[in-house]
Amino acid sequence: MGADLAVAFDEARAVWDGQAALPAMPGQPPLHRVVFPPPAFTREEVEAQEASLTRMIHAQPAIGTASLALLAVLERAGIRADAVAGHSFGEITALCAAGVLDRNTALSLAAERARCMEEAAAGSDGAMIAVAAGRERVEPLLQGLDVVLANDNGPEQVVLSGARAAIDGAATRLEAEGLRVVRLKVASAFHSPVVAQAAETFRTVLDGTAFGSFAIPVYANLTAATLWRRRGPRPAGRADRRHGPLPRDGRDALCRRCPHLRGGRGRVRC
Template sequence: MRIGLLLSGQGAQKAGMGRDLYDNNANYRATVDRASELMGCDFQKEILEDDAKLAQTQYAQVAIYTMSMGIYAALDDAVKAQVVGAVGLSLGEYTALTIAGALTFDQGFNILKDRGRFMQEASDEVESKMIVILDDDQAKILEQIEAAKLAGATLYPANFNTPKQLVIAGLGTDVDEFAQQLQDQGIRVVPLAVSGAFHTPFMQNAAEKLQARLAQESVQPLKVPVYSNTTSAAFEDVLATLNEQIVKPTHFAGALASMNEAGLDATIELGPDKTLTKFAKAIVPGEVKRYAVSDLESLEKVNAELSNNEE
């Protein structure tokens, strides 16, 4: 079986995530314990159990990365052997790159610890918001964004998640006005629980700090392809693409479509929820099987069903 991994992005976090895995799986627990050493605290109790900290970008990114990497560590080797590619949403790309061997766990964790801090600082500089727009005519939405910008609004497309889901970001008051405009047209709008306008020029200061930070790193060759949100193609120059990612829109739909073109029989989402699995259903309909691992029960199910797969 050809398996593609989906790695969670920010917004999926919730207090207590992974608790049953930590209590019952040694490989998962070892990953979280390593995060405790790197963070200098009891990571499970002081980060993963704390709603207030998980609401902050500087903690949420390392939390999701650690949980997703812990789940990967807990997968049976027979399941891992069937992985042929990976796609992560935003910070999930760092998880995907670590799984693919470009980064070590410690590298990915320490980079994300700094990236989260840089993005938190940039978010604190100005009051900004992100909203999800649920509509299948994204061209029309983009036209309205441009019209609003010509009228003086500060708005940007930020995440092209599926053909029917677009996330936009901007100044708080401008986003509120635009959301009302859309709702008046009968278009559904959902606030996004993040602390800043990610993947837009609002993150320019963070991008400059991240570029200097990534210049200190070296990466290893990828063992399996990782498909970029920025280019919708497989990563080539890893560090250069990660530098661009922080201020450019994500194209999860394009990245997943590219991975699917290489041939997939199943996807497994590793992280706190099933958001990317829902995206995958919209992007890659048909016979591809879908799994999501977020707790002990779902881990055991995936290991049982896929470890002895003979397809």
């Protein structure tokens, strides 16, 4: 995750160095040891490393650090956004890009959000699936299933979240209807009641966080409206995220930064 970028660009490496200077979560190894582990020589070692990185306590800070490293490289290249948006956890990165959060605060919030969500999900077995169909097609097929339509990503994709048994039942039913279903490699059932308690604990963290002013607009995750007020990201664990289309506002390009949990490279799509 971002290894090639960190090797090639001082700006990206500086972000990882800054993350390494922050206190590690109690009982956890330094994050860079999880993201950039030593070579593995057996399948069991590879699977153990992937399982460690997939844990919320590691994955969310890792994604946040990799995203900020990509942002630093874009800024070095002279690419400046007129407005930003972040999907789910990405709202923290978006607020950093907009000047509302400094980098260290964004990295600390990423770690705290992960801690809150992992604590909320303890003892549960959550899962998520992506479905290649819109809300109108999928929602009627969920009757009687204890799952949440967690992400309305667009007219051709939604994401369902819930307990693993319920999600398995939903996948079977949807595949029987001819819909393509992809099981997501996640640590829990994000944006569902499984992690809802994280909203309250993370709110306490946000109450003690200093926020700056907006240098550029941030499009809200829930409504796609622009934000200019001083405020923090939405607490974790929201059960329903509906995404309206982003307004054009005279802007003619969308650049998406895509860090990957495995694979070494981050991608920028425009």
